Amino acid sequence: MQHDQHDHDLGLAHDLIRLQQQALERRAALRWLLGAGAASLGGAGTLALVGCGGGGDDSSASSSGSSSSSSGSSSGSTGSSSTSCSVIPEETQGPYPGDGSNTANGSIANVLTLSGVVRSDIRSSIGGATGVATGVPLQVIIELVNTNASCADLSGYAIYLWHCDALGRYSMYSSGVTGENYLRGVQATGSDGTATFQTIYPGCYAGRMPHIHFEVYRSANSASSYSNKLKTSQLAFPNDISTAVYATSGYTGSATNLSQISFATDNIFSDGYSLQLATLTGSASAGYVATLRVGISA
Structure with a gap:
């Protein structure tokens, strides 16, 4: 959902009020995307995202994210199907966080600190x-859960998400x-623990596998500086989907870069990425x- 410049000028307080109004919309959108989306596409599919640097341990992962075998040109599924209640690995924020x-x-x-940063699109x-x-186009839906409470949904927290553009560039840097x-x-x-972002496939x-960075904060009010963050991690994505995306126009150099890297040689995901x-x-x-379930110890 995009908002005009007048909305951006109203400040963080206005953004937070608007978020309350969007909570119900997010839940309805999630049901539609996972329900109607599956119907229109004829089944579940999976994607690979791209972003910017991190690193961490994933030894407790129980999902099947270590392989990707379905065709990227179809809507067949690849990716993690884990329902385990595990803390997502901590990763470096990389050199381009823009978080102060x-x-x-x-x-x-x-x-x-900018007015308008609280937004979905x-x-x-x-x-x-x-x-x-x-x-x-890429919609990212993160479900934040508490690993100390059987992965109960965490509402009222905040996610700061960032990644590179189609040419591998980071804004601001x-x-x-x-x-x-x-x-x-x-x-x-929202009340279902989800935060939704409308973006593009990075x-x-x-030197890096496709990924997206994010930080977890206790609330939108506290999401004003890196010093308040609770967790930093990254989303990873299957090779077959990345290959399909990079065959389209606008992703100059991405196909070549992807062919020269793997999860095994990536300096972040080489120690595990299934979660x-x-x-x-x-x-x-x-x-x-x-979609990705993100577990933190809350």
Whole structure:
């Protein structure tokens, strides 16, 4: 859901009020996506995402995310089907977090302080920047659960999510997009524990498997600086889906970069990624929906 510039200028308080109104919409959208989406596509499918650096241990994973064998050109499923109640691995935030923990172009880079950062559709820039990221549509649905309470849904928390664009560039940091802040946004979890983002499938840059970064916060109010985060991790995605996406226009260099890396040689996912492997439905022509259960010790 996109909002005009006037909404962005109303500040964080307005954003939080709007989030309450969106909670019911998110639950209805999730039911439609998982129900009607499966009907229209003729079955479950899975996607691979791309993003930016991290690393962690996944030794307790029990899902089948270590392999990807279905065809990326169809809507067949690949990815994790784990229903285990395990804490997602902690990963590095990488060099391009935009959460106030480092600088970009000589100043502190913190998109979390901008009015309008609390939003579902993260494809456009905010705060006066006008860029819009283009690529294969991707909806990301994260279900946040408490591993200390049999994976009960955690409502009222917040997810900050960011990733690179179709050319492998990070807004705020990379040459050509230092003045943009697209593909970054915050969403509060609803009563069902889910936070939903509308974005694009990220490109694959040299040396990393496709991925998306995210940080977990106790609330949208506290999601203003990295110092308040509870967890940092990444989403991973199956090779077959990435291959299908990178065969479309707009992803210059991604197919070559993907062919030169694997989960075994990736410096983040080589120690395990099954708890981070998203389940996806859709196609490269119609877009994808990616879902991932994220367990934290709350």
